[in-house]
Amino acid sequence: MAKEDYSKYSLSRLHTELQEEREIREMLEESVSDLRRTSSELQDRLHCVDGEGNEWKTRYETQLELNGQLERQISLIQDKLEDIRGNPIDRLAFIRSYEDMAVAFHKTNDERRAYLKEIALLTSIHETQRGKESSQRQKNPANKSIRMNTRNTIMRRRKSP
Known part of the structure; x- marks a missing residue:
């Protein structure tokens, strides 16, 4: 405190100033007390939050x-x-490729039908030739013994493991 000359002041005025200083001191002490209480409450809440495992932080990180x-x-x-x-040009090319696929399918299908006709024709020719050969074999007795030997050989092969 600064040194002042209190002789100029009256006693009542000094008492009034002293009373004001005491009131200010009480207010400051109350304020300090409130701040300490608030600080301890905040520390308790902090420990409480630590005890919860920082759920809010976990939620935030998850989000x-x-x-x-x-x-x-x-x-x-x-x-x-x-x-x-x-x-759009690519899409048109894609559509055209589908159209080309249909044409290719029909062409392949036509080729397949032609091959089937050819196979059927060759099969019928083969069967007629086979029929002619079998009728000729029946007429010729030498062929009959060859046929019997072949049949016996086939039967033996089927029986053996």
């Missing part, structure tokens, strides 16, 4: 991770959408 995944999915879907939209 950030989820948001990141969703953003990646959005970008992938947008890329796919752009690919689907693509260039």
